[in-house]
Amino acid sequence: MKLFFGGMTAVILFSCNSNAPSFYAEQYQKRSSKRGVSYGFQIIDDTKLLSPGVSWFYNWAPDISTTLDANVQSDSLDFFPMAWNGSFDSNRIRAYKQSHPNCNYILAFNEPNLTDQANMTPQQAAEKWPSLKALADELGMKIISPAMNYGTLAGYSDPIVWLDEFFKLVPLSDVDGIAIHCYMSSPGAMASYVKRFYKYNKPLWMTEFCAWEKNITSVKSQMKFMSDAVNYxxxxxxxxxxxxxxxxxxxxxxxxxxxxxxxxxxxYELSDLGKVYIHMSTMDKSTYYPVNQRIEAENYSSLDMEDAVKEGNFKTSIHLQPTTDIDGNLEVHDFYINQWVEYQIDIQKEKRYILNLRYASQFNTVCELSLNGSSLATILLENTGSDSIWNNYLSQISFPKGKHTLRIKVADGGMRLNWLKITEQ
Structure with a gap:
């Protein structure tokens, strides 16, 4: 294990070499097929602001306007029609499917256990179900279950109670996913809520969520919730x-x-919260960043929370916010002891490279670097004087040829990270 020291006074000397640096096509994280919005797009140009990070949406209706549809198609967004309650318009869904043959899902009744929403008992929903199932079969579409939340309908405040009774009347095999809504402000509570629906052994669709409780007192507190919730x-x-x-x-x-x-x-622009939702990691594990490309800190392929989720647990991890640095989109912050992020890199030739980390910290911070699970180096990032004063850490490190996963783990201290870059000497 090697210990490198860097910080505000770090100086790296480069020797001249007749071989020019290699350049490779830049790579970018793929858009998440999971990430969407529940939104009517009253301002149709909003599609251009949201589509870089959002792949789908619904609007609680059976179709969308022709004008909006043109934007949706050009910005490669998927729309899913909804049968909001038992009086849904089958002809509008039928017409939408005819003009959009690749649309495969119908969303069923919206919050039936809320008296100000679809307001249906399981028995009432089951009575309306055959017509929705017949429509889906006719069109070759799959149905996502009624969208459940904690409700106000007498006897059915618990969404599990409503669904359990519903699936005694309607075959579980009729649905290809379970839709749920959540407005808890605790990401851990949200994760526990999601796990309650594992019992149905169906893909879960969280078709509405944000933190909507009184302890959310600022955009910043909503942003912290969003970071943990979306990572989860x-x-x-x-x-x-x-x-x-x-x-x-x-x-x-x-x-x-x-x-x-x-x-x-x-x-119109993305709000600060919108910048986080659109630009934060999609956990894309198919993209590897080449030498000489700047890797934005928010483009991690994994983080310590993912390991916890795989083990059936939940833990908070790093958070994201618009960077205070001179450029870039987001920065990773609240990056403290035992937290880690991973980045996928593509090294074309085995040799020594320059690792450049753009960071800010009020602490001297020790980070452990590993490659594919094996220790690579331990580095010291000297404090920059403030979380908003940015500096570059530079060090020479040998990397083997191939596609690798680089982990950055904080062993002591804490920092903010804007980007990293591996360059040829």
């Missing part, structure tokens, strides 16, 4: 889809519950 939802293989509620609503962006992803005045 991406990590849990039983979760097939999730949709943030809601990109834009009637109140000010900085008003309770602080969940809006888009600004309110033209020219």
């Amino acid at each position: 939802l991406e990590s849990d293989p039983k979760v097939a889809k999730y949709a943030w509620f809601i990109p834009r609503s009637s109140g000010a962006v900085d008003s309770y519950p602080f969940m809006q992803l888009l600004t309110k005045k033209h020219p």
Whole structure:
């Protein structure tokens, strides 16, 4: 194990070499097939702001307007129609499917155990079910279950009670996923809630979620919830889809519950919260970053939370926010002892390279680097004087040829990370 020292005064000398550095095509994380929004897109150009990080949406309706549809197609978004209650319009769903043959899912009744939503007992929902099932069979579409939340319907406040009774009346095999909603402000409580629905052994669709409890007092507290919640939802293989509620609503962006992803005045932009939702990691494990490409800190392929989820547990991990550095989208922060992130790298030639970390810290921070699970180096990042004062750590490290997973683990101290880069000498 080697110990490298770096910080504000680090100086690296490079020797001249007749061989010019190699350059490779830049790589980028793939968009998550899970990540979506529950949103009506009243301002249709919002598709261009959200589509870089969002792959699907629904609007509680059986179809979308022709004008919106043009944007949806050009921005490669998937739309799923909904049968909101038992009086759904089968002809509109039928027409949408006819013009969009690749649309494969119908979302069933919205929050039937809430009296101000679909407001249906399991028996009432089961009575309406045959017509929805017949429509899905006719169109070759799959049905996602009624979307459940904790409710206000007498006797059915618990969504599991409602679903258990419903599936005594309707075959579980009729649905290809279980839809749930969650507005808890604790990511751990949300994870426990999700696990309650494992019993149905179906893919889970979190079709509405954000933190909507009184302890959410700022955009920053909503942003911390979002970081943990999205990292969890991406990590849990039983979760097939999730949709943030809601990109834009009637109140000010900085008003309770602080969940809006888009600004309110033209020219419209992503809010700070929206930047996190659109740009944070998709846990893409198929993309490897080449030498000489800057790897944004938010593009980790895994983090310590994912290991906990695999073991059936939950833990909070690093958080994300728009960077205070001179450039970049997001920074990793709250990066403390025993937390780690991983990045996938593609090394074309075995030799010594320059590792460059762009960081800020009020502590002297020790990080352990490992490659494919084997120790690579231990490095010291000297404190920069503040979490908002940024500096570059530079060190020469030997990397073997091949595609690798580089883990950065904080062993002591804590830091913020904006980006990393491996360059040829």
